Amino acid sequence: MKTLADKHNNDNINEELLKQMAYNEKMAELGRISSGVVHELNAPLSVITSAAQLILREKEVPEFVREMVGRIRSEAQRLSQLTRGLLNFSRQDEATEETDINLAVEFILDFLLYEAAKRGVTVLRNLDYHLQAIRMDGNLLKQILLNIIMNSLQAMEDGGGRLLVETSANSEGEVQIVIADTGPGIPEDVQKRIFEPYFTTKKPGEGTGLGLFVTKTLVENMGGRIEVRSRRNRGTSFTVTFVVKDAE
Incomplete structure (x- = not known):
């Protein structure tokens, strides 16, 4: 027989599910709209890049103008690459393919550059470019990285972190990705629960408690594993490990 406490817990879970479903629907609609926005952005970016190239071909352009136009072209190309990456990231179809781990890491770090900058967080990269590509869904890997890195950035809201x-x-021979921050760390009793669904230490409205649960589920469904190490006032590190499988 269900108690009043059980009923209260079930009501809370149902309410959280409804909130999450509404949020997912909002994000799905935003994704559909943003694909059109990205296409609209790519058109002027292409014009800017082409115009910059034409100017740089002129022989009598002053050096300081050449330098400025070169920077304009470089930034336009960077934005164009980012928008194309976002279009690919927003795809809903599954695509198992040879995935370069480092390219996925670099895309997410570039994507979160503003989030790190506004918190005053210094982002460091130590990537092994000799790693073998892995057969997996690259977009799911990006989602995993996005969840963990965003979680780390949010833990360093006070700024000055790394x-x-x-x-x-x-x-x-397994491939490992380590994401380490210098945040406040996670208390030992909380570490045991961070992968539980709906568990969160964030303020109301700042998290659903599903990010790390979904992350762990994705990693394990892809044949990998995720571990966390943390010490109070010494930071937190997440290690994601994948087995390198031979191409089929």
């Missing part, structure tokens, strides 16, 4: 992302191969 975020280090490393990629490497361990002694078993």
Whole structure:
């Protein structure tokens, strides 16, 4: 027989589910709209890039103008690459393919550059560019990285922190991604619960408590594992490990 406490807990869970469903629908609609926005952005970016190239071909352009136009072209190309990456990231279809771990890391770090900057967080990269590509859904990997890195950035709201992302191969030949921050750390009793659904230490409205739960589920569904190490006032590190599978 259900008690009043059980009923209260079920009501809370149902309310959280409804909130999450509404949020997911909002984000899905935003994704559909943003694809059109990205296409609209790519058109002027292409014009800017082409115009900059034409100017740079002129022989009598002053050096300081050439330098400024070169920077304009470089930034336009960077934005164009980012928008194309966002279009690819927003796809809903599954695509298992040879995935370069480092490219996925670099895309997410570039995507979150503003989030890090507004918190005064220094982002460091130590990537092993000799790593073997892995057959997996690259977009799911980006989602995993986005969840963990955003979580680390939110832990350093006070600013002045550092975020280090490393990629490497361990002694078993597995590929590892380590995301370490210098945030306040996670209390030991909380560490045991961070992967539970709906568990969150964030303020109301700042989190659903599903981010790390979804992250762990995705990692394990992809044949990997995720571990966390943390000490109070010494920061937190997440290690994601994937087995390198031979191409089919």
